[in-house]
Amino acid sequence: VDAAACRDAVARLVSHLYLRVGEEWLWFSRIRMPDEKLAARLHAPQLEVYAMVDSRRDEGLLELDFREPGQCEIGMFGVTAKLVGTGAGRWLMNRALEIAWSRPVTRVWLHTCTFDHPAALAFYQRSGFRPFRRQIEVADDPRLDGTAPRSVARHVPVIE
Amino acid sequence: MILSDGYSDVPAGKIAAVTTHLEMTARPAPRSDPAGAWTIRHVNAPALDWYRDLYGRVGGPWLWVSRIRLLDAELAATIQSPSMEIHALTQEGRDDGLLEMDFREPGQCEIVSFGLTEKLVGTGAGRWLMNRAIDIAWSHPIERLWLHTCTFDHPSALAFYQRSGFRPFRRQVEVVNDPRLDGTVPRDVARHIPVIE
Numbered sequence: 001v002d003a004a005a006c007r008d009a010v011a012r013l014v015s016h017l018y019l020r021v022g023e024e025w026l027w028f029s030r031i032r033m034p035d036e037k038l039a040a041r042l043h044a045p046q047l048e049v050y051a052m053v054d055s056r057r058d059e060g061l062l063e064l065d066f067r068e069p070g071q072c073e074i075g076m077f078g079v080t081a082k083l084v085g086t087g088a089g090r091w092l093m094n095r096a097l098e099i100a101w102s103r104p105v106t107r108v109w110l111h112t113c114t115f116d117h118p119a120a121l122a123f124y125q126r127s128g129f130r131p132f133r134r135q136i137e138v139a140d141d142p143r144l145d146g147t148a149p150r151s152v153a154r155h156v157p158v159i160e
Numbered sequence: 161m162i163l164s165d166g167y168s169d170v171p172a173g174k175i176a177a178v179t180t181h182l183e184m185t186a187r188p189a190p191r192s193d194p195a196g197a198w199t200i201r202h203v204n205a206p207a208l209d210w211y212r213d214l215y216g217r218v219g220g221p222w223l224w225v226s227r228i229r230l231l232d233a234e235l236a237a238t239i240q241s242p243s244m245e246i247h248a249l250t251q252e253g254r255d256d257g258l259l260e261m262d263f264r265e266p267g268q269c270e271i272v273s274f275g276l277t278e279k280l281v282g283t284g285a286g287r288w289l290m291n292r293a294i295d296i297a298w299s300h301p302i303e304r305l306w307l308h309t310c311t312f313d314h315p316s317a318l319a320f321y322q323r324s325g326f327r328p329f330r331r332q333v334e335v336v337n338d339p340r341l342d343g344t345v346p347r348d349v350a351r352h353i354p355v356i357e
Contacts, residue, residue: 114178118315121352131354134170136178136333138163155319157180157328 074110181330183306188325194284
């Protein structure tokens with residue numbers, strides 16, 4: 001199999017799961033990334049992508065980024081709508097922390113934002129994370145330029 | 161000021177909220193009232209102690225601080241102004257909801273404060289109070305009713321206001337000193353907004 005084609009196929013699979021997990025939360029950074037850049041990122045050896053499988057379907061996404069020596073950033077963490085509230089998130093976080101701390105790291109970190117599920121921040125705090133930095137992000141609304149469907153993420157109103 | 165695209169840091173010791181402004185320019189179709197033993201009471205020229213107590217009980221969990229930081233004279237001038245209408249939602253003889261309407265701008269009404277104490281959240285009292293707010297506002301000669309909500313508020317607040325007939329029209333970012341670090345409010349309130357020092 002052609003390595004480039006394989007990389008593209010994996011990128012497409014991850015993108016599909018990324019959409020199913022993140023669309024409702026307006027995850028758009030990877031959607032706006034050109035294919036080659038996304039593929040290169042996903043295939044960096046220090047970047048680990050995991051799918052959580054439920055009834056043989058990929059229903060959760062976990063990305064661990066070890067590119068910074070001694071550190072792990074949870075770059076993506078989420079489950080599809082049908083698994084929200086089922087405990088799957090806790091199960092996946094337990095796996096994420098096991099994997100991260102099985103490596104020679106001295107720090108695991110992540111970020112969440114006000115577009116995420118309202119329970120996400122408290123969930124991460126219960127998981128052992130301590131808030132240390134706050135930022136404001138301003139971006140073009142991805143629902144107005146075709147990056148995401150108009151109807152997603154109603155909890156973040158479109159203002160034109 | 162318009163923030164540039166991308167990330168801007170919020171300094172430690174400060175908090176930041178995204179505020180959404182919503183408006184309606186015609187009286188909406190009425191929504192049915194949930195059943196409950198609530199009454200509403202217009203409080204004319206509210207006493208400062210009474211107001212601060214209810215404002216604190218309703219707004220404490222949501223980090224409402226704008227009125228808490230006011231000195232007596234400033235607060236009195238605000239809430240005892242003839243263009244301000246303050247109502248209390250009462251249950252079993254206790255004031256457990258606050259509705260504050262500002263008619264300062266001719267032809268307009270701003271709902272400045274809207275909320276319930278914790279024990280009434282999720283009981284239907286909020287819908288009942290919003291129905292009253294809409295009745296009162298539109299019984300005045302206005303063409304526009306508006307309010308704002310922010311990311312510190314109950315996660316259902318924005319959708320609640322949209323279901324009530326308000327349409328989002330403006331978004332702002334607010335950065336302020338964390339009121340839990342300067343003694344304005346207790347350290348342990350509003351855990352959904354972590355203190356970052």
